[in-house]
Amino acid sequence: MAAVTALNEGLFTYLKPADVAKLGEAYRFSEAAHAGQTRQSGEPYISHPLAVTEILAGWHMDSQALMAALLHDVMEDTSVTKDEISDTFGKPVAELVDGLSKLDRIEFQSAEDAQAENFRKMLLAMARDVRVILIKLADRLHNMRTLGAVSPAKRRRVARETREIYAPIANRLGLNNLYQELEELAFAHLYPLRHRVLAKATRSARGNRREVIGKTQEAIKAKLVDASIEAAVNGREKHIYSTYKKMLEKHLTFSEVHDIYGFRVIVKDGIPSCYLALGALHGLYKPVPGKFKDYIAIPKANGYQSLHTTLIGPFGTPVELQIRTEQMHRIAEAGVASHWMYKDEAATLSDLQKKTHQWLQSLLEIQNQSGDSAEFLEHIKVDLFPDEVYVFTPKGRILSLPRGATAVDLAYAVHTDIGNRCVAAKVNSELVPLRTELRNGDRVEIITAGHAKPSPGWLQFVRTGKARSNIRHFLKTMQYDESAALGERLLEQAMRSLGVTLAQIDDQNWDRAVRDSGARTRQEVLADIGLGKQLPAVMARRLLRFREASKDEGKAIAKPIGSVVIRGTEGMAVQLASCCRPIPGDEIVGSIKKGQGLVVHAADCHQIERSRKNEPDTWIEVDWDPATSKLFQAAIQVTVTNQRGVLAKVASEIADAGSNIDSITMDEDRSLYTTMLFVIEVANRQHFARVVRSLRRLPDVVKLARMRE
Numbered sequence: 001m002a003a004v005t006a007l008n009e010g011l012f013t014y015l016k017p018a019d020v021a022k023l024g025e026a027y028r029f030s031e032a033a034h035a036g037q038t039r040q041s042g043e044p045y046i047s048h049p050l051a052v053t054e055i056l057a058g059w060h061m062d063s064q065a066l067m068a069a070l071l072h073d074v075m076e077d078t079s080v081t082k083d084e085i086s087d088t089f090g091k092p093v094a095e096l097v098d099g100l101s102k103l104d105r106i107e108f109q110s111a112e113d114a115q116a117e118n119f120r121k122m123l124l125a126m127a128r129d130v131r132v133i134l135i136k137l138a139d140r141l142h143n144m145r146t147l148g149a150v151s152p153a154k155r156r157r158v159a160r161e162t163r164e165i166y167a168p169i170a171n172r173l174g175l176n177n178l179y180q181e182l183e184e185l186a187f188a189h190l191y192p193l194r195h196r197v198l199a200k201a202t203r204s205a206r207g208n209r210r211e212v213i214g215k216t217q218e219a220i221k222a223k224l225v226d227a228s229i230e231a232a233v234n235g236r237e238k239h240i241y242s243t244y245k246k247m248l249e250k251h252l253t254f255s256e257v258h259d260i261y262g263f264r265v266i267v268k269d270g271i272p273s274c275y276l277a278l279g280a281l282h283g284l285y286k287p288v289p290g291k292f293k294d295y296i297a298i299p300k301a302n303g304y305q306s307l308h309t310t311l312i313g314p315f316g317t318p319v320e321l322q323i324r325t326e327q328m329h330r331i332a333e334a335g336v337a338s339h340w341m342y343k344d345e346a347a348t349l350s351d352l353q354k355k356t357h358q359w360l361q362s363l364l365e366i367q368n369q370s371g372d373s374a375e376f377l378e379h380i381k382v383d384l385f386p387d388e389v390y391v392f393t394p395k396g397r398i399l400s401l402p403r404g405a406t407a408v409d410l411a412y413a414v415h416t417d418i419g420n421r422c423v424a425a426k427v428n429s430e431l432v433p434l435r436t437e438l439r440n441g442d443r444v445e446i447i448t449a450g451h452a453k454p455s456p457g458w459l460q461f462v463r464t465g466k467a468r469s470n471i472r473h474f475l476k477t478m479q480y481d482e483s484a485a486l487g488e489r490l491l492e493q494a495m496r497s498l499g500v501t502l503a504q505i506d507d508q509n510w511d512r513a514v515r516d517s518g519a520r521t522r523q524e525v526l527a528d529i530g531l532g533k534q535l536p537a538v539m540a541r542r543l544l545r546f547r548e549a550s551k552d553e554g555k556a557i558a559k560p561i562g563s564v565v566i567r568g569t570e571g572m573a574v575q576l577a578s579c580c581r582p583i584p585g586d587e588i589v590g591s592i593k594k595g596q597g598l599v600v601h602a603a604d605c606h607q608i609e610r611s612r613k614n615e616p617d618t619w620i621e622v623d624w625d626p627a628t629s630k631l632f633q634a635a636i637q638v639t640v641t642n643q644r645g646v647l648a649k650v651a652s653e654i655a656d657a658g659s660n661i662d663s664i665t666m667d668e669d670r671s672l673y674t675t676m677l678f679v680i681e682v683a684n685r686q687h688f689a690r691v692v693r694s695l696r697r698l699p700d701v702v703k704l705a706r707m708r709e
Contacts, residue, residue, distance in 0.1 A: 019063035026093075029088065030071050031046045033074045034078065048073070049069060053069040056134065074097070095128075096135065140162060212313070219284060223283070231267040231268060231277060238261065262321065266325070267326075278323055292310075295308065307324070389440050391438050394444075399413050408458050409466075420452070428443050435461045483530030487531075487536070491536045491539055493620065580602040583633075602708065632683070632684075633680070636691070636704065636707065640700045649698055654680055661679070
């Protein structure tokens with residue numbers, strides 16, 4: 001009870017006596033629920049929720065959050081139910097505890113799936129109430145502080161999870177002190193030897209540089225006094241993990257990292273004093289070009305504001321400086337938790353809350369479009385590393401994006417429809433490819449078209465979770481519709497081979513066949529057939545069996561067995577094999593590949609000989625639609641004498657024959673002859689033959705061949 005008394009003394013400063021009494025009741029409830037349980041260190045288990053509550057009390061969290069902190073493990077580790085908590089402490093507290101509880105009662109395929117689902121549940125609860133994540137972060141902080149008691153394997157797992165998820169979330173919410181401590185503890189547990197060596201080196205350097213640090217601090221204070229600027233100047237040592245990251249990124253030894261110490265200037269007056277202080281200190285020491293950042297005019301996404309600059313101090317030592325107001329300093333240290341700590345600063349905090357709310361809403365949007373928990377976790381991980389770039393829309397709106405973000409990321413950041421329909425981009429009034437990485441200060445205009453749609457290739461370069469989840473969602477929907485259309489054609493073919501048409505199957509028999517196959521809708525059955533998850537022949541027999549069982553019909557009149565017609569415009573449901581690159585006019589066959597749909601090969605493709613022999617059931621007859629107008633890819637190998645300008649001549653002949661060149665590769669040995677491989681676009685075999693005839697006219701062409709693997 002001594003610990004509770006100590007906790008209560010701190011709580012009396014901002015909580016009402018009635019709230020403190022309710023908190024005592026929550027403590028007794030939790031203590032009784034955890035009776036007999038101990039932590040791996042041997043301490044009574046109640047010491048953990050109590051420590052978490054103390055951390056939250058330091059942020060002046062409300063009584064509901066503190067009660068939830070005391071109770072946060074009772075649903076997970078004891079027989080206490082959500083209803084019991086709701087009846088005793090109210091529904092809001094029960095919802096907070098539920099959002100924090102793991103899903104131990106659900107079976108998952110792997111530990112990774114369970115972890116991903118736990119994060120998904122926690123983050124969605126956080127989107128409804130940000131207090132969930134604040135309690136979870138305090139819980140993780142205490143676990144990290146006491147991690148030495150667990151096994152080395154678990155220590156590494158928890159430390160890695162902290163570094164990859166919890167520390168970035170703390171940073172995204174502006175909880176700077178918490179973020180740095182979590183990173184530091186994770187580094188110490190993941191790489192204990194490196195941490196010890198760097199800690200020792202830092203202590204030695206602190207002693208060696210004491211004179212330089214002291215002289216610099218006094219000079220900064222004196223300069224600010226001369227400029228009539230009232231400010232506090234604090235020296236701050238960089239965290240060991242921060243030094244380690246710099247050594248890794250810039251390939252430096254510890255002795256080459258000079259700026260392990262910096263200074264923070266906190267001015268007493270408003271924003272103008274920050275810029276006055278900056279000017280005065282730039283007059284004291286020379287600034288390092290390119291190292292100035294103005295986070296006051298353009299705050300970070302987590303609400304952080306400060307001026308950053310690096311100066312060349314005494315003896316040529318770089319000195320990092322942060323200049324901010326007292327209000328900025330409080331928000332920089334506490335982030336979104338400052339909502340509870342400094343309620344008098346309502347205007348600034350409302351901006352911060354708005355940004356936090358927008359981010360939490362984006363999590364809900366990503367969740368709605370993610371296929372599963374692992375995909376959701378992958379998407380949000382991308383957004384949790386906010387090394388930002390700031391870009392401008394044509395109307396002057398500022399958007400922050402992760403470093404490495406592209407024009408497509410910006411398009412989706414503006415609006416999902418803009419992203420789905422973007423076809424080009426202008427950066428600083430110049431047309432650029434959509435994959436172009438954006439830089440600070442770029443002015444970006446997105447060009448859209450009504451017929452446009454996302455490309456699967458975008459997933460190779462987009463950086464934000466929102467862009468990635470929206471592209472995947474669109475492609476899945478498009479693939480589903482295209483696969484259903486293909487599945488219907490495949491099923492119709494299979495039905496005709498049995499002497500029946502799909503039109504002869506009534507709704508009742510369809511419904512029975514759908515239920516029997518384990519699907520929910522007819523459309524789902526057709527999509528599964530198109531994706532190769534179900535064989536059309538099996539489904540056709542199932543439909544026929546139910547039809548024959550439901551009504552005694554005479555023998556059906558056999559219909560001619562038709563092949564599936566390939567138009568080339570089916571989208572992702574039909575793929576032309578890259579090994580043989582079939583084009584209209586080639587004899588073709590189709591293979592139903594699970595998860596891929598229909599893959600079309602040339603009938604004489606060497607890659608499929610064994611499969612056609614061993615798995616005949618997966619192969620179907622296919623034919624080209626004679627009316628197709630699409631262009632198809634074909635590969636042609638051209639061997640030429642090694643003469644100046646020969647590539648231009650070959651390319652010109654291909655273009656004159658009405659073909660586009662998709663790609664060119666050339667061999668390395670160019671002594672007498674050069675072999676070039678062109679992937680060109682043609683309408684059919686006749687068009688390809690026309691290209692070949694054009695190339696044969698060139699005297700430099702020695703050999704021609706259509707290439708297939």
